Amino acid sequence: MAVERTLSILKPDATERNLTGQINARFEAAGLRIVAQKRLQLTDAQAGLFYQEHSARPFYKDLCGFMSSGPIVAQVLEGENAILANRDIMGATNPANAAAGTIRKDFAVSIDANSVHGSDSPAAAAREISFFFSTLELVG
Ligand code: CMP
DSSP states (O other): OOEEEEEEEEOHHHHHTTOHHHHHHHHHHTTOEEEEEEEEOOOHHHHHHHTGGGTTSTTHHHHHHHHTSSOEEEEEEEEETHHHHHHHHHOOSSGGGOOTTSHHHHHOOSSSSOSEEEOOSHHHHHHHHHHHOOGGGOOO
């Protein structure tokens, strides 16, 4: 198994409900290390850039509107197979389909307000980490 890094976002519905500590505790309990973290609010244009791969999808406008509607916490998680491990911890994108014990099952409100984002591949992780963080900000 390889040690990987993945980009995680605690979305505006999570910061609004003061859930950042509870969600971070789940990552740490599962063996993932938070090696970088910052709280910020994206503009609609910045959210559009981050999610540009979805720009042709019908949900893109609402997604960008939601992701810029309040503070987010962007973070880098590090650990064995971190990309897939984080996707297991998060659960399915649509909370209606998320397995018991996952973050989205326990905290998500809807498919847009689904509390967390995680990179879905090594290429996406590299792009998404560099979107938010410089090399100097990654402290393992
Ligand atoms: P996320 O993992 O951040 O990646 C893109 C986001 O788009 C996704 O989580 C959802 O919050 C949102 N979204 C809204 N509708 C859909 C959909 N039909 N399929 C996938 N993602 C959707």
